[in-house]
Amino acid sequence: MRTGAGIVEIELICSEPALHRQRLENRLPDIDGHKVPTWDDVVSLTYEPWDREHLVLDTAESSLDHVLDRVEAHVRDKIGYSRMA
Template identity: 50%
Template sequence: MLIAFGGLPGTGKTTVSQALARRLPAAYVRIDTLEQAFMGSGEGRTDVGPLGYLAGYAVANDNLRLGLTVVADSVNSLDVTRSAWRNVALKAGVRIFEIELICADTTTHRLRVEGRTADIPGHKLPTWKGVCERQYDPWDSEHLVIDTANVSVEHAVETIIHHLSTSPPDIRTS
């Protein structure tokens, strides 16, 4: 199964997706890590465009074909990236479970964004202004939404586990 996370920076995607990957256990693919590796490759890149996502799709596909569950951690803010994750699952012959994390409390969200420190060497975190101005397409596919403003990481993981066990076993492509 492919478990694809999405949500604006500061909503808790990395924290929740890592906890879920440990709990399952599952392979973990983080787009920020891949993007930073491209930028740190010595070629002086400051913008890698879609390279991080393209690498993420390939790594996820490799692991899915090995029979592993994959947890994909990315902002996943565009229809095109969400569709691409669904295509990865379809090509690998596995189902996809999509999760959007939000933080409905603007003050809490802003404090998270402004109070974070990068856990990837050299990674430049977005500003609150950057988060607010980011293009974020509405979701048009079936997905689980979790508001992290008032739930613990453990509660979020339990909610996901519950939904994973009750969701239909078919491959969802819409």
């Protein structure tokens, strides 16, 4: 069954390892029973580059508000939606 739904892919990165580690180590689980990964867990993962179009946003370089604005603009562009004044 076709729904007409599309997919918009967004990759969030943190390009500053010290900041990434600090955020991770200060993170608290927000889901019951969820275990927050350790820094060793994160650095031992194998990164698999994306092989299709996607938006990459670096949280080390942008505020949360800026990231959200970019996500909203990207999604609106991909679905062909523009704000009406």
